[in-house]
Amino acid sequence: MSVLIILLIVSLIVALGFLFAFLWSVRSGQYEDDYTPSVRMLFDNKPKTNKEIDNN
Amino acid sequence: MQTIINEQKKDLHCFHCGEECDDERINFEDKLFCCQGCKTVYQILEEGDLCDYYELEKMPGISFKNTTSKRFEYLDNETVKEQLLSFQDEEVGIVSFYLPQIHCSACLWLLENLFKINPSIKSSRVDFLKKEVRINFNLKEISLKELVELLTKIGYEPSINLDQLDKKSPKKLSRRLVYQIGLAGFAFGNIMLLSLPEYFGLDIQSSEQFSEWFNWINILIATPVAFYSGSDYFKSAWRSLAQKRLNIDVPIALGVIVLYARSVYEIVSKTGVGYLDSLCGLLFFLLLGRIFQEKIYHRLSFERDYRSYFPVSISKIENEVEISTPIQEIKKGDKIVVRNGELIPVDSILIKGKGNIDNSFATGESKPIAKQSGDKVYAGGRQIGEAITLEVIHALNQSKLTQLWEDYEYESEEFSNFSKITDNLSQYFTPIILLITLAASLIHFWLGHNNVFEIASAILIVACPCALALSAPFTFGHALRWLGKEECFVKSTQVIEELANINHIVFDKTGTLTYSDQEKIHYEGKKLNEEEIIAIWNLTNQSNHPLSRKIKESLGKSLAPLEIENFRELEGKGLEGTINNRLFRIGSAKWLKKDAKEFNSSEVYIEIASALVGHFSFESQFRKGLGTLIQDLSQHYRLSLLSGDNQSQEFILKEKFPEGSLILFNQAPQDKLNVISKLQSEKNKVMMVGDGLNDAGALKKANVGVSIAENINSFSPASDIILNANQFNFLPQLMKFSLSCKRIVIVSFIISFLYNIIGISFAVQGLLSPVFAAILMPVSSITVVSFVSLAVWIKAKTL
Structure with missing residues (x-):
């Protein structure tokens, strides 16, 4: 039965880990704007043009 | 490189904003632009290597045709700056702007790449649904004013008004x-x-x-x-x-x-x-x-009050120099300058210039009123024509309009989530x-x-x-979302419930049942020959009076220029001039029609060589489908009409509305409010449909206030529902849906x-x-x- 205790503790730790991840995500403002990121992620980073490479 | 072509071709769209290019056409690098503004934006973007903007969406830009140039000097004022910036230290400033123009993914992309145009901008982040951009910039290198000017130059003019200055943090999902x-x-x-x-x-x-x-x-x-x-x-x-x-x-x-x-x-x-x-x-x-x-x-703010209409600042004259001053700081006795198209923010006396005040915003009266030096002008009027100088007689919070508004603010209902x-x-x-x-x-x-x-x-x-x-x-939440897609924005779920109980609908006329910007002009009287038409066109072309301009536009775009002798514009009367030895007079009935008993301000008379030949009359045009809309609604609801205008259209309106409907004219804002209260005291549940500030009281007093807005994001009085004007015919469906x-x-x-x-x-x-x-x-x-x-x-x- 001692294996159950270990499982219990592990599962609680995992669950609390997710809880804290959730609290962090709220704090960092991820729930304030849930539309714009879905558009933003579709923009490609344009490959550098020759001019810029020359400048660098 | 650049050529302006004047020939008329159809189906040519501006590369930047997608509008049809009819008047002006500018070719630049094989691309077609409808105006200089659009071309300038293209050039700015090209320099910043931001032409992806045009690849993300087709013709994403914002047209410059209907914008008036504004002055942003007030942004250099320390108080305004402090109120606008959400954070500032020696170097860094953070500011959020509301940009009503944001509409597509290209906007988002461009606004988040502002730093490529001006490296002093560190980063910018857009909230697409709220149409907000939060900009982090270097205060030392670029001032707030320059930042706003940059945004304006690329077509995204921030909407800054007093209302926003007061409440710093907008409501967020808690x-x-x-x-x-x-x-x-x-x-x-x-x-x-x-x-x-x-x-x-x-x-x-x-x-x-x-x-x-x-x-x-x-x-x-x-x-x-x-x-x-x-x-x-x-x-x-x-x-x-x-x-x-x-x-x-x-x-x-x-x-x-x-x-x-x-x-x-x-x-x-x-x-x-x-x-x-x-x-x-x-x-x-x-x-x-x-x-x-x-x-x-x-998504939308419904709690709009007079402050959201007023400019943030006004030019004040101090020691003969114009200083941009926040309007809260304007005191009795100050001298202010109001330019063409600007709103007069406080009650004052005209001391210099020719006033031509459009009060439609405050009273609903659609025709501009001429004012002379020494006349009183009230807050809420819009000056059309030359710049005028005014002496302030009441500070902002004591002006007539402000007080009017505050009278309407009856106790707000107890807050309830249910x-x-x-x-x-x-x-x-x-x-x-x-x-x-x-x-x-x-x-x-x-x-x-x-x-x-x-x-x-x-x-x-x-x-x-x-x-x-x-x-x-x-249920009501889903309903709200669906209505939003039809461009009908409802303030809260309670409003939909309230809608289902309505039994009486009251309409405003101007701007609600009629188009606010289109007026039908027709001529009655002796037929004019071509020469006379050209002469009238030339005379009206000389004048800046809105009625003259409308007549001119109705006659044609550009007719042959003629030589005018002894041209005179007579304040409050009209204009006269001699063409080919014939004296033309164009003006009000009071001036030209000596036997007239009633003076209708929406008629302009023409006199040629001392003989009255006819008149132009202006009629606001009713919205398309108004007849069927009223028929639909009259089956289930009692209808009324309250107009701030004169009786000139009484006959047509009586025909459209079912018999026994209450139709009243010359209604001041307070009268409208009283009519609504009276209907309510007779146990009616009243819905008011209006548009201007003159309806504001009635809209608030009614069980449900619907404001018809040409532009959803600006200029509509506080109400429960904001309906896009081109969705006006949606009203019967809205009522059905609520049931x-x-x-x-x-x-x-x-x-x-x-x-x-x-x-x-x-x-x-x-x-x-x-x-x-x-x-x-x-x-x-x-x-x-x-x-x-x-x-x-x-x-x-x-x-």
Whole structure:
């Protein structure tokens, strides 16, 4: 039965880990704007043009 | 490189803004632009290597045709700066702007790449739905004013007004609610997991210790849920009890308390496992409903008052120098300059220049009024024509318009989260549940059972009206979203309920039933020959008076220029000039038609060589489909019309409206308000449909105020519903939809009652097991929510 205790503790730790991840995500403002990121992620980073490479 | 082509071709669209290029056409690098503004933006973007803008969306730009150049000097004023910046230190400034022009992904991309145009901008971040951009910039290298000018130059002029300066932080989805729901969801899942052995009757009970461990962990997890996630329900229930009312949160709070107390009791006394899973599930679903409701709201601000119309600053003359000053700082005796198209912010006296004041914004009177030096001008008027100098006689908060507005502000209704229909129902619901509980306990006591406490608590638990509390917010919330897609924006879910009770609809005329910017001009009298038409065109071309300009436009775009002798513009009368030795006079009836008894300001008379030949009359044009709209509505509602204008269109309107409708003209804002109050005192539920500030009082007073807006994001008075003007014909569907929604809510109430009856019938017999409760509650909530969502969706599709 001692294996159950270990499982219990592990599962609680995992669950609390997710809880804290959730609290962090709220704090960092991820729930304030849930539309714009879905558009933003579709923009490609344009490959550098020759001019810029020359400048660098 | 650059050529201007004047020939007329159809179907040519500006590369930047996509508008048809009719008047002007600019070719630049094989691309076509409709105006210099669009070309300039293209050049700026090209320099910043931002031409991807045009690849993300087709013709994404904002047209420059209808914009007037504004002055941003006031942004150098320290007070204004401080109010606008949300953060500043020596170097860094952070500012949020509301940019109503944001409309596509290309806008988003461009605004987030501002740093490529000007490296002093460190970063910018767009909130697409709120149409906001938050810019982090280097204060030393670029001033706030320059930043705004940059945005304006690329077509995104920030909308800055007094209103925004006052409230710094706009309403956000409250983080507290997100925490509450996250916690409840977390606990719901984990407690269910820990209760799994219990659900399936697995035999881990053999080791006493373990089941106890599991139960104690459950209590540990559920306690913060009950007291943190559920805290809003306790508060609301307490408030409602203090007011001697029973809102829907009372039985919910009671249910939560009983659930928690009984579960803890069972676990501590080792008599059972409690209902902690049900408790967390209940709160999770309830909070879901609440978050859904809150998410729908804050897209548009409805609480607009006069401050959102007024400019932030005005040019004040001090020692013969113009200084841009915030208008709150304008005092009695100051001298201010108001330019063409600017709003007069305070009551004042004209001291220099020719005033031509368009009061349509404040009074609804559509024709500009001429003012001369020494005349009083009131706040809310818009100057058309040359710049005028004014001496202030009342400060901002003492001006007539401001006071008018404040008179209208009757006590705002008590804040309530609940729909009326749910609220009314819960007046009966709670006592009935308490009675059932009491009766069941008495019967069991009578029969000598020793489980009276268990029975009573089981009834209270299972009767907890979770599904009931969810049905109205979800129905009306979905309805709000659907209406939003039709460009009909509703302030709150209560408004839709209120709509279903309306029986009388009152319309404003100008700008509501008629197009606000289109006027039909027709000529009556002796037929004019071509030479005379050209002469009139030339004369009106000399004048800046709005009526002259309209006549000119109606006659043709550009006619042959003629030589005019002795041209004179007579203030308040009209204009005259000699062409080919004939004296032409164009002006008001008062001046030219000596025998006239009534003076109609929407008529312009023509006199050629001392003989009156005819007149132009201006008529506002009715919206398309108005006839059928009124017919549709008159089948179910009584209709009225209140116009601030004169009677000139009485005949046409009487024909359109059904017989016996109340049609009144020359209504001042206060009159409109009084008519609405009178109708309400006759037990009518009144909906007011209006557009201008002159309707503001009536819109507020009416049970439902609908403001018709040409541009959703600006210029509409405070109201309950903002309807895009080109969706005006949507009104009958809106009314129908609101009635369907009410029916859907009633059906969903019946469904949730059925669940309650099933649950209570088990509970009174003492048969309510924790597993049964844990299944029944979510199932009832899910069925009700999916029923209403589906029903609203079907209704909206068949709208």
